[in-house]
Amino acid sequence: MSSTELHTDHLVIGAGVIGLAIAKRLSDSGKECFVVEKNGAFGEETSSRNSEVIHAGIYYPQNSLKAKLCIEGKTALYQYCQSRNLPHQQLGKLIVATSKDEESQLDLIEQKAINNGVTDLNWLNHQQLKTIEPNVKSTAALLSPSTGIVDVHQYMLSLVGDIEDAGNPIVYYADVHQIEQTSSGWKVRLFNQGEELSIHCRWLINAAGLHANKLAAMYQTDTPKLHFCRGLYFSYSGKNLFKHLIYPVPEKNTVGLGIHATLDLAGQVKFGPDTHYLDSIDYSFPEGSALLETRQRWAKAIQSYYPDIEIERLTPSYAGIRPKLSGAKGAAKDFVIEGPNQHDLDNLIHLLGIESPGLTSSLAIAKYVETLINESDH
DSSP, X not given: OOEEEEEEEEEEEOOSHHHHHHHHHHHHTTOOEEEEOSSSSTTOSGGGSSOOEEOOSOSXXXXXXXXXXXXXHHHHHHHHHHXXXXXXXXXXXXXXXXXXXXXXXXXXXXXXXXXXTOOOOEEEEHHHHHHHOTTOOOSEEEEETTOEEEOHHHHHHHHHHHHHHTTOOEEOSEEEEEEEEEXXXXXXXXXXXXXXXXXXXXXXXXXXXXXXXXXXXXXOSOOOOOEEXXXXXXXXXXXOSOSSEEEEOOOTTOSSOOSEEEEOTTOEEEEEOOOEEESSOOOOOOOHHHHHHHHXXXXXXXXXXXXXXXXXXXXEEEEEEXXXXXXXXXXXXXXXXXXXXXXXXXXXXXXXXXXXTHHHHHHHHHHHHHHHHHHHHO
């Protein structure tokens, strides 16, 4: 096997939306960087298997990275999409209550949002909701007008263009197998279509998503466990069912936000995701009797806010996997974005557990990472 040695200032591992946003930020600042990706194209895993929602920053603990970066990232993402004419739409989202108990939970959700700096939520009573969403069953709802949707593929394609226009390469089919610290930074060995590459870099940025802790284990031993949480999505035939994204009140102690209704930019409805923890990455959909049981369970959950659902119109669409730092029964955990001040390794930044709202936060995460680099360099 032939071997090639390359050198760069900054090496970003992972060409999902987070790695691309970071490389775009570094490129905009005139910094030299490489991006390496084990798959044959950008964004083939978590980044392309989600709801494509631009979140408002409502649910997250006050002062958490998720809250702060989501709110900052939301504004930056809308501005970026507008400046590049990328497909997106600020549809707004309704969090719907179907009982007095759930209405009291809406109060708590609103207060958490206000604590995070989200001050644009509006209460709708039953009659107001019926006027704008006649198909939705609810006693009351919170309207989040700054929630929206984005064409994630077009967004990532634009980031790729920004990186490559700056002269910084993205290498696909690049499977990292060894990471070691050197006197001048890091040396990363990887296989690339039958060739071994050794990339020497001053800064190493681990943005590998579902595989981030596998890489982290190559350079430190106390890596937090990453859990694979699969979420299924069903499409629903027929258009113009809803005008907004429709979310139920999250169940207590849940690991997700419940099976909600989202729209794509063509107005097509899809429902999902649910939550199911796996031991390994598996994007397969249930089949046979398991699929029938899943559809029945979903229809029952959706019926709480959309009573006219027709189960035969639910069609399997795709599955996504979230890289969670919390287990099935554990409390939700924040993003981990650590630079040299948070660990004992120089010129290293790793990002672990970047699940939702990672897409919304991507440009803010990139700014945060660049700040960590600049602070260390100075």
